[in-house]
Amino acid sequence: MDAPGTPTLDEVARLAGVSRATASRAVNGSSRVSDRARDAVEAAVRSLGYVANPAARTLATRRTDSVAVVVPEPDDRVFSDPFFGRTLTAVNRVLAERDLQLVLLLARPGEEEDRTLRYLRGGHVDGAIVVSHHRSDHLAEHLGGLGLPCAFVGRPIVGADRVAWADTDNVAGARLATELLLERGCRRIGHVAGPGDMAVGQDRLAGHLAALDDAGLDTEPVEHGDFTEASGEAACARLLTAYPDLDGLFVASDLMARGALRALAAAGRSVPDDVAVVGYDDLGADHCTPPLTTVVNPAGDLAERATRLLLARLDDPAAVPEPVLLPPTLVRRASA
Amino acid sequence: MDAPGTPTLDEVARLAGVSRATASRAVNGSSRVSDRARDAVEAAVRSLGYVANPAARTLATRRTDSVAVVVPEPDDRVFSDPFFGRTLTAVNRVLAERDLQLVLLLARPGEEEDRTLRYLRGGHVDGAIVVSHHRSDHLAEHLGGLGLPCAFVGRPIVGADRVAWADTDNVAGARLATELLLERGCRRIGHVAGPGDMAVGQDRLAGHLAALDDAGLDTEPVEHGDFTEASGEAACARLLTAYPDLDGLFVASDLMARGALRALAAAGRSVPDDVAVVGYDDLGADHCTPPLTTVVNPAGDLAERATRLLLARLDDPAAVPEPVLLPPTLVRRASA
DNA sequence: AGACGGAGTGGAAGCGCTTCCACACTTCGC
DNA sequence: GCGAAGTGTGGAAGCGCTTCCACTCCGTCT
Numbered sequence: 001m002d003a004p005g006t007p008t009l010d011e012v013a014r015l016a017g018v019s020r021a022t023a024s025r026a027v028n029g030s031s032r033v034s035d036r037a038r039d040a041v042e043a044a045v046r047s048l049g050y051v052a053n054p055a056a057r058t059l060a061t062r063r064t065d066s067v068a069v070v071v072p073e074p075d076d077r078v079f080s081d082p083f084f085g086r087t088l089t090a091v092n093r094v095l096a097e098r099d100l101q102l103v104l105l106l107a108r109p110g111e112e113e114d115r116t117l118r119y120l121r122g123g124h125v126d127g128a129i130v131v132s133h134h135r136s137d138h139l140a141e142h143l144g145g146l147g148l149p150c151a152f153v154g155r156p157i158v159g160a161d162r163v164a165w166a167d168t169d170n171v172a173g174a175r176l177a178t179e180l181l182l183e184r185g186c187r188r189i190g191h192v193a194g195p196g197d198m199a200v201g202q203d204r205l206a207g208h209l210a211a212l213d214d215a216g217l218d219t220e221p222v223e224h225g226d227f228t229e230a231s232g233e234a235a236c237a238r239l240l241t242a243y244p245d246l247d248g249l250f251v252a253s254d255l256m257a258r259g260a261l262r263a264l265a266a267a268g269r270s271v272p273d274d275v276a277v278v279g280y281d282d283l284g285a286d287h288c289t290p291p292l293t294t295v296v297n298p299a300g301d302l303a304e305r306a307t308r309l310l311l312a313r314l315d316d317p318a319a320v321p322e323p324v325l326l327p328p329t330l331v332r333r334a335s336a
Numbered sequence: 337m338d339a340p341g342t343p344t345l346d347e348v349a350r351l352a353g354v355s356r357a358t359a360s361r362a363v364n365g366s367s368r369v370s371d372r373a374r375d376a377v378e379a380a381v382r383s384l385g386y387v388a389n390p391a392a393r394t395l396a397t398r399r400t401d402s403v404a405v406v407v408p409e410p411d412d413r414v415f416s417d418p419f420f421g422r423t424l425t426a427v428n429r430v431l432a433e434r435d436l437q438l439v440l441l442l443a444r445p446g447e448e449e450d451r452t453l454r455y456l457r458g459g460h461v462d463g464a465i466v467v468s469h470h471r472s473d474h475l476a477e478h479l480g481g482l483g484l485p486c487a488f489v490g491r492p493i494v495g496a497d498r499v500a501w502a503d504t505d506n507v508a509g510a511r512l513a514t515e516l517l518l519e520r521g522c523r524r525i526g527h528v529a530g531p532g533d534m535a536v537g538q539d540r541l542a543g544h545l546a547a548l549d550d551a552g553l554d555t556e557p558v559e560h561g562d563f564t565e566a567s568g569e570a571a572c573a574r575l576l577t578a579y580p581d582l583d584g585l586f587v588a589s590d591l592m593a594r595g596a597l598r599a600l601a602a603a604g605r606s607v608p609d610d611v612a613v614v615g616y617d618d619l620g621a622d623h624c625t626p627p628l629t630t631v632v633n634p635a636g637d638l639a640e641r642a643t644r645l646l647l648a649r650l651d652d653p654a655a656v657p658e659p660v661l662l663p664p665t666l667v668r669r670a671s672a
Numbered sequence: 673a674g675a676c677g678g679a680g681t682g683g684a685a686g687c688g689c690t691t692c693c694a695c696a697c698t699t700c701g702c
Numbered sequence: 703g704c705g706a707a708g709t710g711t712g713g714a715a716g717c718g719c720t721t722c723c724a725c726t727c728c729g730t731c732t
Binding site for chain 4: 673674675676677678679680681682683684685686687688689690691692693694695696697698699700701702
């Protein structure tokens with residue numbers, strides 16, 4: 001809703017003594033404008049406090065200059081997750097470079113999903129970034145069919161070959177973690193895995209199993225958690241009961257690892273001497289006791305890369321999306 | 337950006353055998369349309385998959401059907417704060433009732449602030465909700481001058497008399513907390529206060545002091561923290577040193593209270609027998625040891641109320657904004 | 673000197689929608 | 703039976719912007 005007396009381009013043009021066409025060109029920094037005209041227009045803009053009407057501009061250009069960030073499952077857990085905040089700030093930062101606006105779409109699956117899809121179809125935004133923090137619903141498929149440029153933060157669990165995405169190589173990262181435990185001489189290595197319906201959960205488990213397989217060790221000791229501290233504690237306790245000779249533990253997230261450390265302490269095992277522990281994410285890992293050796297999961301980087309993928313598609317819609325897969329980094333601290 | 341073959345209202349009208357005017361009325365649910373025409377239009381809409389072009393609609397109606405949520409200080413801390421997530425989901429829920437879209441504006445003070453103000457001035461949104469989680473910058477003043485309907489979640493520290501806002505009565509809440517300690521028989525009551533430049537910090541301190549004043553007790557024992565756990569621990573430790581006879585403690589947030597509990601444990605004081613403790617927020621208070629008696633700070637409610645205030649202003653821009661001040665609730669647990 | 677190309681400009685046609693207004697057609701009260 | 707009121711409808715005028723196109727000046731090249 002404009003304020004009552006919002007100045008239009010017409011008034012700017014009149015004040016500057018040029019036509020509306022020239023005023024428009026000057027405002028948009030087109031080259032085909034004389035210095036004299038440009039200066040006059042700029043002065044008029046300043047004196048009138050002119051701001052272009054975005055709706056009119058969008059109608060004429062078919063660009064909205066805004067990008068949606070779609071969060072499929074906006075429960076409280078998503079928001080309290082530090083990943084989310086870092087993702088949002090990173091996306092926002094990159095979009096700001098191009099003066100693009102971030103529109104947040106909280107899409108609770110079900111009734112809300114329709115609304116979201118309608119919004120995306122409706123031409124409100126030029127593109128979408130999907131934070132597929134959890135399982136990616138059917139969003140990847142739907143968006144693909146929509147013809148709307150989009151990019152995923154984190155590899156979508158289905159349709160990954162048809163949309164752009166950025167992720168860290170979770171398989172390689174998990175492999176790194178487990179191989180560190182092997183190097184230390186661990187021979188009975190357990191894994192507290194994430195949910196099986198999330199790409200990160202699957203990949204980290206796969207990397208872990210591959211490393212054990214290569215070493216010819218038993219791949220049995222695996223328990224699943226749901227990325228909460230409590231679930232990590234419980235899963236670790238189950239592992240200790242089933243495999244009392246456990247001497248190494250790879251946990252699929254630092255938060256769960258924190259729970260696992262508590263379970264180990266409760267069981268009287270010392271870390272890393274009795275059981276060496278490696279986490280994942282590098283999220284508060286240095287505040288654990290003992291400080292956690294872990295694999296870095298750079299949320300901000302990922303979000304930035306995904307956003308740049310989207311920008312590239314906006315620049316050239318025909319370009320084939322090339323996924324970004326960042327190599328993992330291991331941070332050694334005291335726990336392994 | 338529309339997909340290439342996006343159907344327009346013209347095509348719908350043609351297919352339905354009516355004029356564009358009638359089609360528009362039918363689509364917008366106007367009353368002055370015959371059943372026959374309405375059915376025909378609806379059928380055409382369905383068969384064409386018509387979605388109204390929002391830019392054209394905005395241009396014609398001067399409504400954008402979207403509302404900005406302005407977050408003045410989007411550092412990681414804000415996002416990891418559970419308040420933020422609850423606020424956002426509550427706002428989104430209420431907006432969804434009216435089919436309004438949420439546009440998130442992350443406004444790092446400084447360079448970004450201009451951009452934000454320009455955006456708000458530019459007619460991109462019908463109104464704004466400001467999450468004045470921290471000190472409220474100059475936003476209240478600027479927005480007031482802009483003529484853009486807005487509402488604040490949490491009383492703005494300046495300009496509170498000129499904009500709509502919703503908050504809990506932090507003064508009364510703090511009073512409730514301290515009076516509980518008085519009832520228990522505490523006679524040397526300390527306070528770990530929040531930052532002095534935030535309304536919540538000021539108000540909770542004021543309520544506390546008023547209660548002590550009424551009881552004729554010493555109001556001296558006050559230390560400030562910054563709402564982090566560590567600052568609460570340090571502030572409590574300082575209080576214990578300065579006032580070894582402390583027997584009651586009101587802490588301005590549960591997170592700081594958690595730190596205070598740790599300081600008390602370290603000092604060998606038992607809670608609540610040696611020192612009774614009351615927190616504020618009811619945020620993870622039941623997971624402390626001992627479970628924390630605290631004052632509820634209903635973030636979701638607040639956000640909902642603020643959003644409804646904004647909706648009311650959108651309906652009737654002339655209406656005088658009446659602030660909402662929710663009464664506080666005390667939750668008794670084991671710590672006091 | 674005349675033809676040519678490029679730079680700068682303005683006129684005007686849209687972009688897709690809403691809504692005012694005028695009109696035709698019913699229905700009602702007297 | 704006739705004017706008044708009410709109901710649906712279509713024509714057309716915008717909303718404020720961008721951009722194609724045509725046009726006028728220039729300086730430059732044969």
